[in-house]
Amino acid sequence: MEQRKKVIPESYIPIEASRTLRMEDKDYLLMNDAMYTFYERSMGEFSQFFMALRDEKKILGCRCSACGVVRCPPMLTHCPDCAFAPTEPVEVGQTGKLLSTPPITYFATSMFLDKAPFGRGRLVLEGADTALSIMLYTTTGILTPGIMKKGTEIKIVFQDERTGQISDIFGVPTSELTPEQAQKPGLLASELNWAAVKEPDLGQATEEAKRASQGTLVELEALLKEMSASKRASKAIENWKRTIAVKTPAVEFGLIIDNGRIWLERGRPQSSDFVMATEDIRVLLDGLDYKGAITDAIVKRKLWISKNIEFVTIFKLDRLARFLAREKKEGAAKG
Numbered sequence: 508m509e510q511r512k513k514v515i516p517e518s519y520i521p522i523e524a525s526r527t528l529r530m531e532d533k534d535y536l537l538m539n540d541a542m543y544t545f546y547e548r549s550m551g552e553f554s555q556f557f558m559a560l561r562d563e564k565k566i567l568g569c570r571c572s573a574c575g576v577v578r579c580p581p582m583l584t585h586c587p588d589c590a591f592a593p594t595e596p597v598e599v600g601q602t603g604k605l606l607s608t609p610p611i612t613y614f615a616t617s618m619f620l621d622k623a624p625f626g627r628g629r630l631v632l633e634g635a636d637t638a639l640s641i642m643l644y645t646t647t648g649i650l651t652p653g654i655m656k657k658g659t660e661i662k663i664v665f666q667d668e669r670t671g672q673i674s675d676i677f678g679v680p681t682s683e684l685t686p687e688q689a690q691k692p693g694l695l696a697s698e699l700n701w702a703a704v705k706e707p708d709l710g711q712a713t714e715e716a717k718r719a720s721q722g723t724l725v726e727l728e729a730l731l732k733e734m735s736a737s738k739r740a741s742k743a744i745e746n747w748k749r750t751i752a753v754k755t756p757a758v759e760f761g762l763i764i765d766n767g768r769i770w771l772e773r774g775r776p777q778s779s780d781f782v783m784a785t786e787d788i789r790v791l792l793d794g795l796d797y798k799g800a801i802t803d804a805i806v807k808r809k810l811w812i813s814k815n816i817e818f819v820t821i822f823k824l825d826r827l828a829r830f831l832a833r834e835k836k837e838g839a840a841k842g
């Protein structure tokens with residue numbers, strides 16, 4: 508049976524341990540300990556809206572009984588424009604248009620880390636007069652600027668497992684869906700074709716580029732060896748396991764991360780967790796060599812990855828590069 512998700516994820520809970528802190532020539536012992544409290548939170552008069560998300564896959568708005576304005580989300584029980592006339596719940600559509608071009612969050616707080624990158628959309632649904640704040644995703648790989656803008660038509664998608672909160676829903680561009688999906692009320696995340704992303708066209712490599720890439724591969728192999736050997740650097744990829752299929756016009760290989768170790772395997776890997784594609788393999792080498800972050804390369808569209816949720820792996824690769832660079836710098840200062 509699948510384990511139920513906990514309010515505090517296992518990975519956030521510190522291990523039982525202690526450390527010594529030296530201050531002014533004296534040692535002090537620090538212990539990991541905990542202080543916590545759990546509570547139940549009432550959604551109060553907005554319960555209906557959240558229960559409709561959870562149980563019926565419906566989006567509710569509220570209509571003013573006097574002026575007829577439909578607000579979504581229905582966060583007003585009385586209309587401020589009509590001497591506080593009562594509002595009534597009304598179902599709104601599940602497609603709408605973006606009121607403004609959505610900003611994209613790449614570097615999220617720990618609470619949203621596993622959700623980044625995401626767009627922060629203000630979506631006016633059909634039948635509503637106000638905008639709903641909603642997280643936006645694309646099924647075409649990583650979310651980069653330009654995919655959605657003011658006026659883009661967006662479809663609401665429901666998470667398969669819902670608890671009755673706003674993150675039970677998110678939006679994707681209607682243009683990425685089949686006509687059936689676009690029309691279907693209560694479309695589920697599992698019905699989307701996340702796997703069939705279109706890889707960017709990388710073009711053809713010249714013979715010279717192919718030759719040069721062999722040298723770059725050797726450099727990359729040496730760097731990865733250093734990373735795996737460094738206790739400090741390899742902490743960045745502790746307990747992480749991924750096979751990345753790296754594609755460039757000149758060369759293809761597998762980048763393997765396995766619990767603190769990282770190496771490459773020449774040739775196309777038989778299976779992979781996600782695809783990384785770039786016109787120039789040096790973009791990846793520079794990132795790992797701490798000459799510009801790989802996350803930046805993605806935002807600037809110099810490097811593409813096939814799965815949005817794998818941005819977390821990219822974070823880890825950037826940390827790996829940073830940790831190794833720091834260790835080398837300190838080693839050089841000591842030596």
Ligand SMILES: [Zn+2]
Pocket residue numbers: 571572573574575576586587588589592
């Ligand atoms: Zn009103």
